[in-house]
Amino acid sequence: MMSKKLDTKKLALSFILLSILNAIFSNLTVKTNRYLADVFLLIGSGFLFIGIFFAIFMVISLFKESQNQLLKSDLKSSYNKNVNNPLILQLKISFILQLTGLSYSGLVSTYIVWILHITDITSIDLIISFTLSFLLEIMTAILILPRLDPFRETRPGEIRIIKLHNFQGGITMGVLTLSRHSPFKSIIFMGDEDDSITRTIEAHELGHATEHHPIFLELSIIFLLSISYPLIWFGYIMHREVISTFLVIKTVLIILSVVIAILLFMRVAESRADAFAYKVIGKSAYENLVEALRRAYGENIKSAEDAPLWSKITHTSSRNAIKTGDPLSSIGIWEFPVVLSFIASTIAITRFNSIYIIYPLFFIGSLVISFLIGLVFLPFVRKYYRMTERGSLNFSFLLAGIYMISSIIALDAYPNLYLVISLFLTGIILAFIITKAFLDLHNSTKVVVATLLIYLSIIILISLIKILPHGG
Numbered sequence: 001m002m003s004k005k006l007d008t009k010k011l012a013l014s015f016i017l018l019s020i021l022n023a024i025f026s027n028l029t030v031k032t033n034r035y036l037a038d039v040f041l042l043i044g045s046g047f048l049f050i051g052i053f054f055a056i057f058m059v060i061s062l063f064k065e066s067q068n069q070l071l072k073s074d075l076k077s078s079y080n081k082n083v084n085n086p087l088i089l090q091l092k093i094s095f096i097l098q099l100t101g102l103s104y105s106g107l108v109s110t111y112i113v114w115i116l117h118i119t120d121i122t123s124i125d126l127i128i129s130f131t132l133s134f135l136l137e138i139m140t141a142i143l144i145l146p147r148l149d150p151f152r153e154t155r156p157g158e159i160r161i162i163k164l165h166n167f168q169g170g171i172t173m174g175v176l177t178l179s180r181h182s183p184f185k186s187i188i189f190m191g192d193e194d195d196s197i198t199r200t201i202e203a204h205e206l207g208h209a210t211e212h213h214p215i216f217l218e219l220s221i222i223f224l225l226s227i228s229y230p231l232i233w234f235g236y237i238m239h240r241e242v243i244s245t246f247l248v249i250k251t252v253l254i255i256l257s258v259v260i261a262i263l264l265f266m267r268v269a270e271s272r273a274d275a276f277a278y279k280v281i282g283k284s285a286y287e288n289l290v291e292a293l294r295r296a297y298g299e300n301i302k303s304a305e306d307a308p309l310w311s312k313i314t315h316t317s318s319r320n321a322i323k324t325g326d327p328l329s330s331i332g333i334w335e336f337p338v339v340l341s342f343i344a345s346t347i348a349i350t351r352f353n354s355i356y357i358i359y360p361l362f363f364i365g366s367l368v369i370s371f372l373i374g375l376v377f378l379p380f381v382r383k384y385y386r387m388t389e390r391g392s393l394n395f396s397f398l399l400a401g402i403y404m405i406s407s408i409i410a411l412d413a414y415p416n417l418y419l420v421i422s423l424f425l426t427g428i429i430l431a432f433i434i435t436k437a438f439l440d441l442h443n444s445t446k447v448v449v450a451t452l453l454i455y456l457s458i459i460i461l462i463s464l465i466k467i468l469p470h471g472g
């Protein structure tokens with residue numbers, strides 16, 4: 001308890017210190033570069049917000065602790081049915097995220113418009129508001145969510161299993177927390193029956209919990225909220241006409257990209273949990289899953305394909321991963337190319353001032369390119385991936401898509417070569433981290449090095465073909 005308080009105090013102080021530093025920078029640059037000064041001022045105010053927040057939190061937690069001493073004796077009896085209702089918990093979490101997202105982005109937008117008197121909203125203003133709302137909301141989520149029941153009684157790093165009577169299926173929930181032991185708290189809600197079906201569900205949910213899928217989901221939902229709400233606020237405060245339609249279309253495209261990326265992430269995460277269940281339970285896992293679906297959705301379910309639409313959208317319809325143990329075997333071959341090309345063309349379009357014709361062109365172009373590059377990768381990826389053919393193909397498309405997106409982001413920084421190189425390196429590190437989730441260290445290194453060399457040679461070849469006719 002003592003160390004936690006100290007951490008909050010340090011955090012509050014360092015954020016306030018950072019805001020003072022930014023204020024100084026802002027003052028230093030105000031004469032030479034008005035714009036940079038504004039940026040410093042904005043970032044500084046963001047840090048100040050966070051610092052004040054931590055300070056308030058520190059006071060609250062001091063006050064609460066003295067109260068808790070009194071309550072400790074009847075803590076157990078306060079456990080009621082609502083506490084262990086996963087649905088109510090989920091509603092509470094989403095309500096808190098929505099409310100904080102709405103209020104933080106409101107604060108940031110009104111600050112930009114009314115206090116800084118910025119009358120023409122540019123991409124930079126939007127990016128600053130997105131970043132500030134995102135940081136503030138994550139801070140709040142870290143501070144509030146782990147204090148909700150029953151996360152409060154869950155130790156950091158623990159995967160707590162709560163068995164409920166008459167509960168079908170399973171739900172894994174996780175939150176980020178501020179602790180030295182572990183930044184995660186996880187809870188699995190599931191039925192209390194003792195049979196092979198329940199054990200299969202437990203194995204699937206343990207797959208989610210050990211890989212922290214709910215945390216990634218929490219972060220991506222916060223990200224989605226912090227890019228959507230500032231736009232709504234700006235539109236509301238500034239009566240729309242000052243924000244160009246073009247900026248709105250761009251932001252809508254970005255929001256759409258994030259939504260489909262989250263959906264694909266969910267499908268991969270569910271397939272990974274299925275593959276995990278296969279490794280624990282073995283061959284009977286699929287039959288047990290179908291029986292679990294039958295219990296949840298009715299007698300007429302004969303295979304995983306008969307599950308309700310929403311379940312098929314989030315969990316894939318074939319659920320092949322629980323039959324093969326290969327997490328990428330249940331993802332359709334068009335999924336990675338389509339989603340990653342959509343993201344790539346959205347990023348590419350941010351540099352242009354017209355969308356209408358260029359966007360579909362970009363999309364189809366990157367779709368074809370990532371598909372072809374993925375096919376070239378396949379023989380090498382297959383050698384190391386060593387699971388199903390579908391899995392190898394999907395993995396090749398995933399890598400091709402990541403390289404393509406990294407190059408587009410890196411090219412945005414042109415002509416600053418250092419920035420281009422460091423952005424592309426970040427992309428390679430990301431590709432490596434993702435590969436590490438599917439293969440061991442040794443094979444990951446080989447796959448990333450091999451595919452990267454192929455990718456770079458293709459790029460160099462294309463540039464040569466483009467340069468040569470012009471006489472170099």
Ligand SMILES: [Zn+2]
Nearest residue numbers: 204208270273
């Ligand atoms: Zn699941």
